Amino acid sequence: MAKNNKNIRIGIYLCDCDGKISKNIDLEKVKTVIQSEADFEYIRITSALCGKIEKEKLAGEIDKYSLNRLLIAGCTDQFIRRQFLQVAEEKGMTRYDVEFVDLSSVQDGSEGAVAVINSVLAKIQLRGEIVIEEIEVTPQVLVIGCGKEGAKAALAIAKNQPVVMVEGDPGVADGIPLVKGAPNISIKAGARVAGIEGFAGNFTVRFIENGQLVKQKFGAVVVALEAQPVYDKSKYGGLELGEHVLTLSQFLAREKSFSGQKVTFVLGKADADSLLSYAKTLEAAIDLKEKGAAEVNILYEDMKVSADQLEQNYEIARAKGVNFLKYVGEIEFYSTVIAATVQYREPFLTQLDPLRITSDYLVLAEDYVPSPETKELADALEIRLGPAGFFQDDNVHFLPVKSNREGIYFVGSCHGPIHGVEIDREVATVVAEVGRFASGKVKVPALQPRVDPEKCAVCLTCYRTCPHKAIEIVHDESLNNLYHSAARMNPLACRRCGTCAAECPGKAIQLPYYSDQEILQEISKPPKIVAYACENSGFLASEYAKELDPELQENLQIVRVPCSGKIDVIYLLKALERGADGVMLLVCHKENCKFVWGNERAEKRKGQVRKLLKDIGLEEERIDFVHIAANQGNQFNAAVRAMAERIHQLGTNAGKVIK
Amino acid sequence: MIVAERKPIEKVLEMIAPYKKVLVAGCYGCVTVCLAGGEKEVGILASQIRLARSKDGNPIEVVEQTVERQCDAEYLAKFQDNVSSVEAVVSLACGIGIQYLAEKSPVPVFPGVNTLFLGANLDVGKWAERCFACGDCVLDKTGGICPIARCSKSLLNGPCGGSQYGKCEVSKDVDCGWQLIYDRLKALGQLDKLKEIIPAKNWKRDKGPRTLVREELTLERD
Ligand code: SF4
């Protein structure tokens, strides 16, 4: 076979998996045939590649033969596969550079094994080389919001790179004194963010500053608008605030000493969804005791301490003599000119009359709402809001500090009321994230989708449907189409979901490693069921499902996609055309797509294809759509069985073209 | 841009019923932008035709090809090879492209889309009519809002009696075009423009089908 690409150096490992494989396959024979036909650097048979020494040997061989692609045939164990990936990654490969071939399920013995190995080798060659792009970036970071949380983030980031802080209302920003004069930090007071252009590493932010439009370049943006406490008196029986009745935030801003005084905190009536009022109350109670308060009571319904440091603070408070008093149901409040009283019921001694506590100060927890600037800022930065109007979707796949756009991060209570230790952790993560831009240069593997300008009609569909705002339309005389323009995906901003590729009406977009050609090649002769499975959920579930019920695999072909947003209408139709009887889409649970809305796009396409089938008299039930999580192997198998049963009832797909 | 939508598949299947080999011809112009007839839609329609005909026990061969624009002869020439090897063509270009391809094709060419209007793309999957190509634009007098395209009755001089609360009597989902014009002119401080009567249009069709010839540009020699 002719040498394909001399920069692609493949190492092939034929693993016997402790004698399991050689029962049906003659590995020596496979090796000989491959050696005579294929194009690779190194090949070896091993009895068990997963042994510790073997892994060290593998690492050594990667260096010795300068391997940059691996094909490991034999092993099916996910856990062990991950270990090989780790070795490869340590040697500078990406997860796309390692291919596994399951030899235990190969039919036709040695010949079958040669055939699958050859097809994978062909795929590796087809993928070609990964180009590493070096991109010049702006080290400077913008921190939006000069509260304490913003100040914390700015001080930490400024150790590595310059920071600009922006604050619309400098009068109330309590973080400004903390950063005044700090090296590497400058403050834009009285300015607001009006818009943003560009991508991670090279944003241009538009500010309105003293009525003027000002533009400035930043590598990254950190949003640190703080949540705001609001007192809702209806939660406290209409109690008005006053001399002896304070909100928690009023109390925390106190200047006077409470030495010798009696203070009672009330928790649980407001701030139902967070731990923030609990965290703040515990800290305040300890502080009061240390400063000589006469009596400190915390009235609670459920003491929520399920976060770092809270449990410890609870213990400390107890040890210092803070009284923790549990209540049930309603509390009555009375306040006079000299004191404030609460009357409550104890949950365990119900026969008792209601209990009363009179103190000098009553301190009431508040609710937390997003800063009023949140919505406007979300629009300006083109990032998404989540529940209750805070930043960020409620999605288990999302890292807490990440927005739907690369290069824009959240710290602190802008994405929900959080406290102390959690904020420190977020700051540390953000410092690491923005630190990538500190040197002014970033290297990225250029794995973003490519656009064929001859096919691009600059229709904007990709631009509008990219969940990560990673696409721009560029004009360049060298672009070979009527407009000399085409869509371009930014390598730093793109998260490789492939949604754009599936949406493009000109079929101009191809995602490396998941091109239409590669995916359609996998279904060249499909079995009864083809399942397009998102690699964040359905695909992982399928791996687990395989172990649970290996026989179910016989009539099933799983096609792995990076996100269900990549499942093209054409893929569904082609599977049926080429002979499948049923096609499944296995997607992440609702609101839990790693790429924001890939699963919603996939659901729409399911609807579209069902209609296309119905209109020509084919059964729409042949298309199945299943929400699934990575650990739901059993549900996966149940869905496959249901599909098999449905197909059994419907009979073979009458539309198949290759009969 | 020209906005079109795919014709119902029954219609397409009916047109090509007698044939065993057809070309589905796409256009990378307006119909790609309006998601009705680009390379992707060509693939979808071709696939749907194959499935339908196989199901009916009457298999068909479907060839797929898309060119830059079906309203220019040079691009149409790219279809030459395929057109001469099939029995019929389904074009997914707008009515203009379909006709132009039909003029050049030795085999029958059928419409795969319904050409709807000249409109704007409001968002993914949403389009709205904006111009009727009347040949004598009056947008200067109407605050940049076309009375012909935006008024359900294409009235040129103010609304009919069916305009209520800003909506058209045709449907409460339709804005009254003349209300829009009024609001816009008011915002611009140009309400006095409404005093001018816009004369009836001849649609530039008094000499039959419209053509445009610019002598200063044509390649013909005097
Ligand atoms: S969707 Fe396709 S045709 Fe449209 S702009 Fe993007 S790449 Fe170009």
Ligand code: SF4
């Ligand atoms: S692959 Fe996903 S993130 Fe990347 S440009 Fe396309 S739609 Fe955007």
Ligand code: SF4
């Ligand atoms: S043929 Fe029609 S759809 Fe295609 S570019 Fe021309 S006008 Fe637009």
Ligand code: SF4
């Ligand atoms: S008046 Fe209306 S229909 Fe006539 S050219 Fe202007 S926009 Fe088009």
